[in-house]
Amino acid sequence: TVFVPVxxxxxxxxxxxxxxxxxxxxxxxxxxxxxxxxxxxLAACYDGIFRYDALNNEWxxxxxxxxxxxxxxxxxxxxxxxxxxSIQKCFRSTDGGESWDKIKIDxxxxxxxxxxxxxxxxGNIFVSASFDNYNESGLLRSTDDGVSWERISVLSNPYNxxxxxxxxxxxxxxxxxxxxxxxxxxQGETWSQVVIGKxxxxxxxxxxxKN
Numbered sequence: 001t002v003f004v005p006v007x008x009x010x011x012x013x014x015x016x017x018x019x020x021x022x023x024x025x026x027x028x029x030x031x032x033x034x035x036x037x038x039x040x041x042l043a044a045c046y047d048g049i050f051r052y053d054a055l056n057n058e059w060x061x062x063x064x065x066x067x068x069x070x071x072x073x074x075x076x077x078x079x080x081x082x083x084x085x086s087i088q089k090c091f092r093s094t095d096g097g098e099s100w101d102k103i104k105i106d107x108x109x110x111x112x113x114x115x116x117x118x119x120x121x122x123g124n125i126f127v128s129a130s131f132d133n134y135n136e137s138g139l140l141r142s143t144d145d146g147v148s149w150e151r152i153s154v155l156s157n158p159y160n161x162x163x164x165x166x167x168x169x170x171x172x173x174x175x176x177x178x179x180x181x182x183x184x185x186x187q188g189e190t191w192s193q194v195v196i197g198k199x200x201x202x203x204x205x206x207x208x209x210k211n
Contacts, residue, residue, distance in 0.1 A: 001039045005030035010043060023052065026059045034074025034082070042082065042097060044071035049084060051097055065100035066091050075117045077125055083146045085115055085127060092146045105140065105149050116164040120172060124187050126152075128161035128174070137161055137176070141188050152188045163206035175203040 004011040010023045010033060028045045035041045041052040048063030049071055066084065073085040080096045083103075090103040117127040125142040129151075137160060139152040163175040172184050173194075181195035181203070 001035070003033045003035055003041060005033050005043065026050070031071060032074050034076055036076040036079065042074050044074060044084065046070055049074070049097070062097040073115045073117050073127065075119060075125070075127070077119045077145055081145055083125070085117070090146070103146060103149070116161050116174070118164045118166060118172070120166050120187065121170055122187055126164055126172070126188065128164065130160070139188060162203055165206050165208045167208045173206055173208070175206040177203070179203050181206065
């Protein structure tokens with residue numbers, strides 16, 4: 001199943017894009033969507049975060065505990081653990097979104113607008129970020145389901161990371177705004193550049209054919 005936010009609608013396909021249905025979002029334009037393996041869906045806007053009740057075709061506000069609510073990314077890590085990211089803030093729920101706790105992150109870290117995020121097969125969590133007043137780009141990594149975070153520097157320049165994906169062999173790739181692609185084979189300890197971009201070229205996202 002794929003969910004695509006478009007203004008105040010969410011498009012859903014369950015057959016690889018052959019057919020789509022539209023779900024109306026109740027509170028302004030959608031900033032991001034997240035879903036788990038059972039297709040439970042959350043969506044966020046500037047007013048907060050909402051959970052979709054497919055049985056009754058309605059949305060429920062689950063923003064309790066989240067403040068300054070400009071949410072840019074929703075990431076399910078386990079069945080009931082959810083992380084949401086806003087600029088310089090991270091909130092974590094361990095009960096499917098019923099309640100939220102703020103997670104402390106290094107105050108010098110600035111989360112990218114519309115950050116890229118990944119839960120790797122190892123359980124490690126990665127999210128893109130900028131450091132030192134946007135002078136450096138890299139990742140935040142958590143090895144304890146989002147409780148604590150460490151900084152991984154990848155790029156000694158201000159180019160944002162636009163995508164992150166893991167292949168079936170456990171290699172992780174990131175793409176950047178300037179069309180570069182980097183790879184790690186050791187969960188972010190070391191990186192190698194596998195594609196060198198050209199001036200004027202950009203990569204907006206990256207994906208892997210897992211077949």
